Amino acid sequence: MDVEPILKVTNLTKKFGNLVAVNRASLEVNRGEIVGLIGPNGAGKTTLFNAISGLYRPEEGTVFFKGMNVTNWLPHKICKLGMSRTFQVTRAFTHMTVEDTVRVGAYNRFNEKNVQDKVDQVIKVCDLVDIRKRVCEDLGLASLRKVELARALATEPEMLLLDEAGAGLNATELAVFMDLIKKLNQESQITFCVVEHVMQMVMGLCQRIVVLDSGEIIAAGTPNEISNNARVIEAYLGKRAVHARNQ
């Protein structure tokens, strides 16, 4: 059992010109956890994800993944080490088939000879068998979310960052998606960090929640603690809501 967290972000700052998108954010994710990262629109959640996964270079701070300092590593090296992700605005390979898209992920760990088994397995797990030959640009949002998850799973990650994977899904699709994530967490021991607006998903999935507002982490705790935290309610609903609640 690893005692040290699988992901440890310390004082991470990312600026775009004068805009400080993430300001000295620190967070830890332990192996096997499902951690939720929430916050109002524009709080810096996706920016933080991009800085962790290597897409952005942070101005300050460090990212430790599996005990290694991966700050400023190129994305493909971080992926090789065992981190993968999905995107808020889906970024499947538009001109490729579902199967080829997943295969690109699978090449992270497999070669031409043994890649097919992995592709078949992931396509089955993510329920993509019927549409495996379809081209991604012809697919709907729910399918694209599954394709992205499949592509990320094919890289055989130890940790998966899901960026609003539940957005735009209907209740049935969401329930299926949550079951899948729980199953992957328990059976494949994948650690999850999920950015999510769908509260049903956050509360139903996450053991711990971290709240980001205006680039800063303002709270962290269990779902119960977070839903009663005054600063969190203020960030989401404004000061008056906190006041009304205390009366």
Add this chain to the structure above:
Amino acid sequence: MFETATQGIITGILMGAIYALIALGLSIVFGIMNVTNFAHGDFVMLSMYLSFAVGSALAWDAVATPLITAPLMFLFGIITYYLLIDRTLRQMYVVQLAVTVGLQILMRSAALIIWQAQPRALQYSFIQGNIQIGDFQILTSRLFSAVVSLIFIAGMAYFLSKTWAGRAMRAASDDLGAASLMGVNYHKTYALTFAIGSSITALAGGLVMSFQQTDPVGGIRFGLLSWAVLALAGLGSLPGLIVAGIIVGVVESLTVSFFDPRSRLLGVYAIFILVLWLRPRGLFGRR
């Protein structure tokens, strides 16, 4: 009249297949890396000189020289990528333009210094002569070159759709960020793409040297022809590239037959401008 036209069309189709091959090099670099290599025609020119050098030193047939020049141009592509192109990727577009135009001038001047201004050609060998079909003549070397070009384009289609490297290249073309987050090393993928684009010019250069001479400014013609083919075809369709190559070849050939040999590029420019005006994404382009 009819005979001249038919003969012109036959010649045009054969040349068109080679133009498609030359444009393929430009197309994969532009389509996958979004790099507009203005020196592409000069890569063909350099390849032709290398073919001349190898062919005259070893007394080889021009069409055999790519066995040596293709690996050389592959290496040249990798060096050019890491030395120049890689550094322009995160810069403003004008930097990339300046670098590739600069490379074009450099290559042209270097060729002038090394091989002087007079045209160079190789002795023709086993594929010289004509094939007579009815009243029409087909130059064997052109027929051979056209067939090799088409086979190579088909091979490239297979490579892009069925191999690990080809899939990585297509993924990088669709979404570089997402591809690299899925483990695709974009430096290597781009270097490979550029090197393949470069070694395609070696194959094309060897084929063209079997029936043409080369000179230091000959690159302009191939560069402009490949832009015309690419504009006509659009990005992302290899059969489209072949059709566009053939259209350009036929238009060029008919202009020579019916108008004036000195104005051979006039018709090509006309369709180039028409396509950019009427259908900017090309006849078969997906974007």
